[in-house]
Amino acid sequence: MDALDLSRWQFGITTVYHFIFVPLTIGLSALVAGLQTAWVRTGKEHYLRATRFWGKLFLINFAIGVVTGIVQEFQFGMNWSAYSRFVGDIFGAPLAIEGLLAFFLESTFLGLWIFGWDRLPKKVHLATIWTASIGTMLSAYFILAANSWMQHPVGWTMGDGRAELTSIGAVLTNSTTLVTVPHTLTACFLTAGAMLLAVSAWHLRRDHQSEVFRPSLRLGAWVVLIAGVGVLITGDIQARVMTEQQPMKMAAAEALYETTDSASFSLFTIGSLNGDEELYSVRIPSLLSFMATGSPSGEVEGINDVQAEYEQTYGAGDYRPIVPVTYWSFRLMIGFGGLAMLIAAAALWFNRGERRSRSRWLWIAAVSTVAMPLLANSFGWIFTEMGRQPWTVFGLFKTSESGSPSVSTAEAATGLIVLTVLYGILAVIEFGLFIKYAKAGAPALEPDTPDSEDKPLAFAY
Numbered sequence: 001m002d003a004l005d006l007s008r009w010q011f012g013i014t015t016v017y018h019f020i021f022v023p024l025t026i027g028l029s030a031l032v033a034g035l036q037t038a039w040v041r042t043g044k045e046h047y048l049r050a051t052r053f054w055g056k057l058f059l060i061n062f063a064i065g066v067v068t069g070i071v072q073e074f075q076f077g078m079n080w081s082a083y084s085r086f087v088g089d090i091f092g093a094p095l096a097i098e099g100l101l102a103f104f105l106e107s108t109f110l111g112l113w114i115f116g117w118d119r120l121p122k123k124v125h126l127a128t129i130w131t132a133s134i135g136t137m138l139s140a141y142f143i144l145a146a147n148s149w150m151q152h153p154v155g156w157t158m159g160d161g162r163a164e165l166t167s168i169g170a171v172l173t174n175s176t177t178l179v180t181v182p183h184t185l186t187a188c189f190l191t192a193g194a195m196l197l198a199v200s201a202w203h204l205r206r207d208h209q210s211e212v213f214r215p216s217l218r219l220g221a222w223v224v225l226i227a228g229v230g231v232l233i234t235g236d237i238q239a240r241v242m243t244e245q246q247p248m249k250m251a252a253a254e255a256l257y258e259t260t261d262s263a264s265f266s267l268f269t270i271g272s273l274n275g276d277e278e279l280y281s282v283r284i285p286s287l288l289s290f291m292a293t294g295s296p297s298g299e300v301e302g303i304n305d306v307q308a309e310y311e312q313t314y315g316a317g318d319y320r321p322i323v324p325v326t327y328w329s330f331r332l333m334i335g336f337g338g339l340a341m342l343i344a345a346a347a348l349w350f351n352r353g354e355r356r357s358r359s360r361w362l363w364i365a366a367v368s369t370v371a372m373p374l375l376a377n378s379f380g381w382i383f384t385e386m387g388r389q390p391w392t393v394f395g396l397f398k399t400s401e402s403g404s405p406s407v408s409t410a411e412a413a414t415g416l417i418v419l420t421v422l423y424g425i426l427a428v429i430e431f432g433l434f435i436k437y438a439k440a441g442a443p444a445l446e447p448d449t450p451d452s453e454d455k456p457l458a459f460a461y
Helices: 003-042 045-078 081-115 122-151 168-172 175-205 210-245 247-254 287-293 303-314 323-350 360-368 371-386 409-440
Strands: 156-159 162-165 265-271 278-284 391-393
Touching: 003 045, 003 122, 003 175, 003 210, 003 371, 003 409, 045 081, 045 175, 045 210, 045 409, 081 122, 081 162, 081 168, 081 391, 122 168, 122 175, 122 391, 175 210, 175 323, 175 360, 175 371, 175 409, 210 247, 210 287, 210 323, 247 303, 247 323, 265 287, 265 323, 323 360, 323 371
Parallel strands: none
Antiparallel strands: 156 162, 265 278
């Protein structure tokens, strides 16, 4: 592999790892805020204990997410300087807004929430966690706006060999952004709901603190189901926008080589590695046409026809992504998300009312649910980014042109090894802390003590 390939591997590894924490941060912040709201409104102790418990896990996740996210921006300058020069005028604007507005908002109010227990009035303290949660969502919006510009460039003009910003409003209201943001946010809630479901199931299987974890299990399961429906609806809309803007990506998602009306969707296929020959498949008739066009009889362009169109538009070259990657990542994304919803529905049904499931396999499945949205998220981003290849900015700038010319193969390999090892160490720390405090259960509440003007600010956990 050359320096470009190594840089791509490095960015892929660090990005997938970082995005383990992003959806949990966004989803858990809102769910913790919701639990604290329930405590403020009802005064019930189990809501406060749940807030403290899930809040601790949220903070661990937030801290590691910040650390792993910082590296992402450094890589643009280190490994992707040509890309940074080309998109810097546009890409920098939403990222700067994210850093100066959204991240400061979430970090500042999160600090007030951490240290404000027993210091701030209840409703003011509650407002701090809601504000932090809103900050996480705004942060996602601005970052997704930057990524969406790579998928569908708008609000720009070419000047001196680089893209120059002409309208920040066009960038922030990009049609790709407007469908990507709700799809991503609903996936975040699906991920956080699965976390509540899995950890609660582990405790309930052991008859531990059912007064806290039974409501948490139900909350998590309902969030998985509702957010899952949201993911399906927004994903359907996003697929149609994607088909219009990047027809090659949709064709590659099905390994569809010839333009077809009433195109079927294959759940599973056995054939050649690149998908051009099929030996056996399990198909749903007309589903791909419905996903791509909204009509079961709609026409879906095939890879060969799109390749010919791109050669006429952009010049000679191979504009096909790696078809096995797009084909399987698309299905694994859908499959893991759907499986999480199925287990959540089963957990609700078999634990409805005062019932409690005695099935060992259901509890094992419920605990394993935590991994399913994380895998779905990862495969979703792999599909999104790999399906855009060979472009970093679709139709404007190729990946082969985007690397840093001064970075040697040895330097790229060193960066890849160092960051992979560093992230591996962080993974051990993160998962060790998470498992330790998840197993510990919800803390008992301390008795009220008289307030004092001299009482120092204290970390609530």
